[in-house]
Amino acid sequence: MDLDALRANYDTVRRAAGPDVAMVPMVKADGYGLGAERVVRALEGRSPWGYGVATAGEGAELRSFGIDRPILVVGPLPPADVETAVRSGLTAAISSLDGLEAWTAAATGSGAVRDFHVAVDTGMGRTGFDWREAGQWAEAIGSRLTDAVRWSGVFTHFHSADAATGEATTVQWERFRETLVQLPVPRERLMVHASNSAAALRWPAYGLDAVRPGIFLYGGHPAPGVTGVPRPEPVAAVRARLVLVRDVPPGSTVGYGATHVARSRERWGTIAIGYGDGLRRSLGNRGEALVRGRRVPIIGRVSMDLTTILLDGVGDAEPGDPVTLVGRDGAEEITVDDVAALVDTIGYEILTGLGKRMPRIGMSGSDETERA
Secondary structure, eight states: OBHHHHHHHHHHHHHHHOTTSEEOOBOHHHHHTTOHHHHHHHHGGGOOSOEEESSHHHHHHHHHTTOOSOEEEOSOOOGGGHHHHHHTTOEEEEOSHHHHHHHHHHHTTSSSOEEEEEEEESSOOSSSEEGGGHHHHHHHHHHHOOTTEEEEEEEOOOSOTTSSSSHHHHHHHHHHHHHHTTOSSOGGGSEEEEEOHHHHHHOGGGGTTEEOOOGGGGTOOSSTTOTTOOOOOOOOOEEEEEEEEEEEOTTOEESGGGOEEOSSOEEEEEESOOGGGTOOGGGTTTOEEEETTEEEEEESOOOSSOEEEEOTTOTTOOTTOEEEEEEEETTEEEOHHHHHHHTTSOHHHHHHTOOTTSOOEEEETTTEEEEO
């Protein structure tokens, strides 16, 4: 993991958003699979407003790392997690009056005022108060406020900021603006935010008070195929070791189902990585790897722990060599988005699916490393 690239991507979003817009890096799903602790420690020097997580457990974990900035839990809190969120000093995202009542009850007697942001559904459909009923729920929230809680923010989430056109995002933006004018809390008391990575880079005017960058920080393109959006610096490289090299005669088969048959004499290499580590099984007979700066195909089915590559043309390869599944090797590169396109998914899923048994190694500068 290239920590300098992570910080460079943060800086790109910061420049696009503007100096007066707060940064709320999303570090949910263990920092998009790369290690939340490593990510927040790398970004602390940039002084973000705070961090975004998906669950109370993720927020409590950040507190255990010594993070004392605001931590926003962007999803609704299950009843069993409300006490944890209050105890950890997290900021809740409220999507219902029941949720507000649970938050207030837990905060009462905690000895501190607990913040919450109101989530507004402008089209995403998963969470939040309906924008069409803003007058009713805003009044209801205002009437339920006590000294134990503080309404300190309001936000929405764009569902198609990565689309070729911005029509859907404009519709959501206008709905959100209609909502804001109906709130009983003075605008200056609220942190108002809407933009993810794609929106922050494409429409700085929608940044409002804060932006919530996610995939761009980690080296994934937030809007593949859309022109005018800067490319992120690659952050993650996925590598495994070559553990076996052998020459096989014609007719030899490899992997479950024997889906690859050698048509002539071939050189095969076995690498110590499989779908148990997050290498997609569907990459069998279609994915690629890099060995000694050369591109080679994955042959046969990807197994849980092992994968086979065709080493014809890489006659000098030997056990112990690093094999790159994501990243650069010489002049060749395989990006997270390249892999995602091959298996008809998105870079987010590739990164967050990386297995726990693979060590994460953070690199910064020429010789500084962190391993976990």
